[in-house]
Amino acid sequence: xxxxxxxxxxxxxxxxxxxxxxxxxxxxxxxxxxxxxxxxxxxxxxxxxxxxxxxxxxxxxxxxxxxxxxxxxxxxxxxxxxxxxxxxxxxxxxxxxxxxxxxxxxxxxxxxxxxxxxxxxxxxxxxxxxxxxxxxxxxxxxxxxxxxxxxxxxxxxxxxxxxxxxxxxxxxxxxxxxxxxxxxxxxxxxxxxxxxxxxxxxx
Amino acid sequence: xxxxxxxxxxxxxxxxxxxxxxxxxxxxxxxxxxxxxxxxxxxxxxxxxxxxxxxxxxxxxxxxxxxxxxxxxxxxxxxxxxxxxxxxxxxxxxxxxxxxxxxxxxxxxxxxxxxxxxxxxxxxxxxxxxxxxxxxxxxxxxxxxxxxxxxxxxxxxxxxxxxxxxxxx
Numbered sequence: 355x356x357x358x359x360x361x362x363x364x365x366x367x368x369x370x371x372x373x374x375x376x377x378x379x380x381x382x383x384x385x386x387x388x389x390x391x392x393x394x395x396x397x398x399x400x401x402x403x404x405x406x407x408x409x410x411x412x413x414x415x416x417x418x419x420x421x422x423x424x425x426x427x428x429x430x431x432x433x434x435x436x437x438x439x440x441x442x443x444x445x446x447x448x449x450x451x452x453x454x455x456x457x458x459x460x461x462x463x464x465x466x467x468x469x470x471x472x473x474x475x476x477x478x479x480x481x482x483x484x485x486x487x488x489x490x491x492x493x494x495x496x497x498x499x500x501x502x503x504x505x506x507x508x509x510x511x512x513x514x515x516x517x518x519x520x521x522x523x524x525x526x527x528x529x530x531x532x533x534x535x536x537x538x539x540x541x542x543x544x545x546x547x548x549x550x551x552x553x554x555x556x557x
Numbered sequence: 558x559x560x561x562x563x564x565x566x567x568x569x570x571x572x573x574x575x576x577x578x579x580x581x582x583x584x585x586x587x588x589x590x591x592x593x594x595x596x597x598x599x600x601x602x603x604x605x606x607x608x609x610x611x612x613x614x615x616x617x618x619x620x621x622x623x624x625x626x627x628x629x630x631x632x633x634x635x636x637x638x639x640x641x642x643x644x645x646x647x648x649x650x651x652x653x654x655x656x657x658x659x660x661x662x663x664x665x666x667x668x669x670x671x672x673x674x675x676x677x678x679x680x681x682x683x684x685x686x687x688x689x690x691x692x693x694x695x696x697x698x699x700x701x702x703x704x705x706x707x708x709x710x711x712x713x714x715x716x717x718x719x720x721x722x723x724x725x726x
Binding site for chain 2: 363364367368370371372373374375376377378379380381382384385387388389391
């Protein structure tokens, strides 16, 4: 017969496990060894198609933007507790919806396009309530995502129908929607989350 | 190619500590964990065309890291000629375990490192990194039922060990 720990002990154990930091820095920088490993892709091959180069760059850009957006979201959430002067700032170009493409052969769904336009319009109305620094970061992030989408679209024009490119582009557009939705939610202190359902739209 | 290397290095910088943390806890051995971390990033680079961007890049990297740990474990078992005991192999390198915090977390990290390998792997992935049991089973190539049993075993052993430590202090 096994001894079963009481429920609270199990909960404490779960809490303790969750409290462990998932990231543990290696004792030394492993990058030089990774870079010099013979198993890594052949530079000539990778440079031949050009896809790996920008694919990694785009993936890195998206990750950085998402990470940055999370930081911005935290910053905005913290700031919404304090009164913020509502400056009648004219919305900058970074918030406006810009035309989106999906390579030369595909069209984005009307549902996505509609959600994106609505979120962009809402954000345009509300962005003036954000602290200036948060607004700047948000605009930078959106610009970065749109730059990544442009780069992927350019590559898709060269390699039409490439499934990896298409997936990455979908992902980029979804991230843009998520950033727009999160910004809309956070820009209204205690406001309703009218846009949360739009963060994952079937493209 | 220079741009590709720079972009990949950015990804490495973003994810290295988390991947290393996972490898370290799964292997309970510093040098092995570093080898597995390196291997994971090399494999990730090599297998980039298979990356399905619908899933998180971090999750994809973790899957590769888990494969690197399991492959390393198989190699070690072959070298030792003791494949039968590999599943229950207990980490033999407590002293070599890098703990994240010499204070509050040290006992727990040491207790996790002392678990049998199978139970430790499941506990690390589910308990610390938050993967569902179905995800853990898929990552480790085991049945969900086996995963549940291993998790139960790990929690039981860990609970007993931690209680014992509390009584001693």
